[in-house]
Amino acid sequence: MNEETLRFYNLQAKNYTALRARPIQVYTDRLEREAMAPLVAAATNILDLGCGEGRLTRWLAQSKRDQGGDFTVHGADFSPEMIAHARALNGxxxxxxxxxxxxxxxFPDNSFDLIVSCTAPNNFPDLNAALDEIRRVLRPGGAFCATIINSGETARFARYLYYSPYYLAKLAQRIVKGASSYHRVLFSREELEALLRGRFKTIEISGMRLIPDFVPEFPLNIWPPLFPVMSGVIGATQSLDHWLAKHPKFGRHARFHLVIARVAK
Ligand SMILES: C[S@@+](CC[C@H](N)C(=O)[O-])C[C@H]1O[C@@H](n2cnc3c(N)ncnc32)[C@H](O)[C@@H]1O
Structure with missing residues (x-):
């Protein structure tokens, strides 16, 4: 466990729900739910790994309740503060x-038939070891669905440009205070394929969210009076964005990898 990453998320817990209410995060939430819905409908025991304050866990529980029948939905996170907020928000x-x-x-071996993990895998100290654990607690025939930040994202360069004062301030802070040990590693599609291969029978990786990341987040996605403008841009470009992100070539430039990997039956 990385203590600095834990401290970061413990501190972020109280602001996390507000952060997720920003237009680009609302859009991401919708894309994730659309991708997961068929897997969720087919699953009985679901784990949301690195669940944060439970935004997806609540949707998973609501979806399964609406569907009826027996099921369990569990949210796990290494941050006690995130878990406290998740419990408080769960109703x-x-x-x-x-x-x-x-x-x-x-959890014992073979506990779940679906594990979802959104953006949390970028924070795991060793994704290879975490995948061993995920594979261990997944049943035969089970599925792992994750969103993972892409090291090959093209819009990152646009972001470096318009956020350059922020990155320079961060660099100065790091020089003065010493290197931060907050852990976040980005992965290319090839790196992910190599990590998943051998553990899963089928692996599908597509892109998720491409166009909105070229729009300067500050101020459009940060300042609430401008949220309608950001939402308008997202709404106007969503069909093209969806097509580009799913395209085998352009999808490699998206913000996230959307991974769906299935264990052999
Ligand atoms: C970017 S947040 C995503 C939260 C949630 N999945 C979502 O999409 O709203 C990453 C989460 O992963 C959790 N996390 C990071 N490292 C972890 C680890 N080693 N084990 C479990 N959770 C971890 C953090 O505490 C944080 O809540």
Whole structure:
């Protein structure tokens, strides 16, 4: 476990719900739900790994409740503050939560038939070891669905440009205070394929979210009075964005990899 990453997320917990209410995050939430919906409908025991304050866990529980039948939905996160917020926000939804580290999952083998993990895998200290754990607690025939930030994202260069004062300030801080050990690693599509191969029978990786990341987030996605403008841009470009992100060539330039990997039956 990385102590500095843990401290970061413990501190971020109280602001996380507000951060996720920004237009580009609302759009991401919708894309993730659309991709997961068929997997969720077919699953009985679901784990949301690195669940944060439970934004997806609540949707998973709501979807399964609407569907009816027996099921379990569990959110695990290594941050006690995130888990406290998730419990407080959960209301009467049929979900449980617990502190759990992806590097040593507190579940017996073959516990789940679906594990979802959105952007959390970028923070795991060793994704290879975390995938061993994910594979261990997944049943035969189970699925792993993740969104993972792409090291090959093209819009990152646009972001470096318009956020250059912020990055320069960060660099100065790092020089003065010493290197931060906050852990976030980005992956290329090839790196992910290599990590997943051998563990899963089928692996599908497509892109997710491309056009909106070229729009300067500050101020459009940060300042609430401008949210309608950002939402308008996202709404006007979403069909093209969807097509580009799913395209085998252009999708490699997207912000996220959308991974769907299935275990052999
Ligand atoms: C970017 S947030 C994403 C939260 C949530 N999945 C979402 O999409 O809203 C990353 C989350 O992963 C959690 N996390 C990071 N490293 C972890 C680890 N080793 N084990 C479990 N959770 C971890 C953090 O505490 C944080 O809540």
């Amino acid at each position: 009467d939804l049929p979900a449980t939560y617990g502190v759990g580290d992806a590097m040593a999952l507190p």
